[in-house]
Amino acid sequence: MPSDPLFDSQESLVDRKKILSYTRILNHLFEHGSNSIAKLAKEIHTSVPSVTAMLDELKQHEWVREKGASKTKSGRRPVNYGINGSKKVALVLDINLYETNFIFINLNNEIITKTSFEIDLEKETYLKEIIREVDQLLKINDQPWAIGISAPGLIETESGLNYTHQNLNKENKSLALVLEEKYKLHVFNINDTRASLLGEHHYGLARNKKNVLLVNLDWGVGLGILHNGQIVEGAAGFAGELGHVQVYPDGELCACGKIGCLETVASASTIVRKAKAGLKEGKATSLNQENKDLFLSDVIAAAINGDEFSIDIIYEVGRELGKGLAMAVHLFNPETIIIDGILKNAGDLIVSTVKQSINKYCLVPFKQNLDVIISPLGDDAKVYGTKSFVFKKMMEYYAN
Template sequence: MLSQKNDDERSVKEINQSRILQSIKIHDSISRIELAEEIDLNPSTITRLVKKLEKFNLVREIDLGKSRGGRRPVKLGIDESTYRVIGVDVGATEVIAVLINLAGEVLHKIVLPIEYKEAKREVEISPEVIEKSIEKLLSTYSEKERRQELENILGIGVGVHGLVDRDEGLSIFAPNFGWRNINFKKKLTEKFRMKTIIDNDVRVMALGEYWFGHGQNVDNLICINAGYGIGSGIIIEGELYRGHNSLAGEFGHTNVEKDGQLCSCGDYGCLETLASGPALVKRIRREIKRGMSSKIIEMTEGELSEISGEMISAAARKDDELARRILKKAGNYLGMGIANLINIFDPELILIGGGVSRAGPYIFAPLHETVARKTMNSAPEIKKVQLGEDCGAVGAGVLVIEELFRRPETFMEEIACNKPTIQ
């Protein structure tokens, strides 16, 4: 589940603590004897390490297992009741901030709508929206409740589209937002005095599904976000793949149409210009202006600037021929791109999220047909993300949980030295 790279930075004790947490997470519950057998450690060592994890309120005794002769063993589970993590997903149409526990359960959630400026072909969003979303998330608690929650919040995870330097906490380039070189780690750490980790939005979607969604116990998967933009998060042998320059997964900027339309990245003919939400809106608006009939004209009362991806899906469900034709074409293009990913990475599972995926069979039927035709071997299972619209925000929270599981003792000692604040 967790990368074993940089093990030289951790003590043997902390590596074994991490292995214990991973085993408990995978099994849901497991006894100390079973842990000793699985991790190949002395039972007394397991007992000592577990005691430390219990002291940190990361592990607790939950029930009794089956007897192998003699007393029934006590089962251990992750303590989900004590700690919280904040996850923020900065999307094109909305920012979702959630408070989750260590089981990935959403305990509290807020949504901030985002305005799209069509004339600028970009989203009107200030970097400060992340701070505002966190403040709003906690503002619904009473003063007493807020203080209690702050004591138990382990950190903040953020998912942002575009090129991200995870180590520096830097949004290097977010083309759809017009952001360059914004250090969110520094901003959020200074304001809230919480550990902050930032990564690419689709990568955190993949993490969310891998830890708490359909991707649990699947070591090779690809998660695709098809909405305002198109991207992919890639899990290989249980590890998130970022690539040498952290550019892995920029699936939407693969070229599929020579001399095609201009993309936000500056190139022409990218998949994003053919199968993203804005691309669908642009295409159906163009067809209507050319005289094609559509129920969307009634739905918008002739105001074509009001067309949205949701309207196109709704029109398709009402047997609108134009909407169905445009969704079918987008599904074919997505299928071509996904078939390429399958032929390169050979994943066990493909997960699809984002607004375009809500078109249901009108996107998925042509997508499946194209994938089946263009993959070299039998295609893997393809389905929608399990966590729905919360996938990115929960996955952003996983950034913090993953770090906790990798370095439990060091992490908890660092938390003890920094008390969170909120104004």
């Protein structure tokens, strides 16, 4: 595994304590941005001379750099220090149901390269094709610091196994472990919805907030939960599977094998399925009825352009989603709900109907001052969050 000279020496207790202090400084700067020596000393409960010495060493190893002086009313202005964003580059695998993105990104969220690969996640050869693509990318890019994998489905925290998409596992090994053994790099798995929430927490609409829900409206429905400033994972890492809460006991069969899950009435798959059924029945619509391949983007575009049939479908999905979210609002009492995923492209068509439904099904005290918004970060939130997850895990590795 690639190492860093700053963290190599762990021979004595003093060395280990010093390395632990390095990681605490770096974690603080990563999460909070630049800070002065005095404030850092206060935050990590260490003396000013000790922090000064450690910052000097971190500067020598190019982990931190000076970020300018703080504004003060009088006296000498203290110098602020921050993470050197170009120090490390991570490779992020952003896995979606029908497309996988390979992104090299530095600690400043600057994307070095991005490659998209269209392949169905349920395809049996998925793992082989992904590894072949990583092989090619590592030949033309410098070796990354580590790899972060964002993927949909139930991902167990300890093993990294994906219980929803079995093609991401090989012989009871997670994709992360398979790549780690092959490339001798640190590789970490995170659920895609949780990655998006982590990105929002560090860089977006959940920054400086303590209670936020992020609903991932994709081909399924995922829920990211920020509760009292902490992202909720659950005992095994499965927290937030809102899409598999039963809302209709006599409803349709879900892909998970259960009946009447929220995903059967409130997802991108629902919209496409309803649109195809309506076309088959001869409903009046501006959608091209001769086109055998109907895509979600077609329905959203038609709705935005005023097609009543398409608007009604999105309205129904938003209404059902709002019902499901009302349960989550009553459980977690959030200050903000962030709409993410492919359905965010429907904009106010989906947000307004979700708001109406929450307004109808939530108790008054819960919906007062509750914002329902689409993040301007969009798909970048997931990439930024995965990179942040990699940073956190690498700091844990150095500390231990």
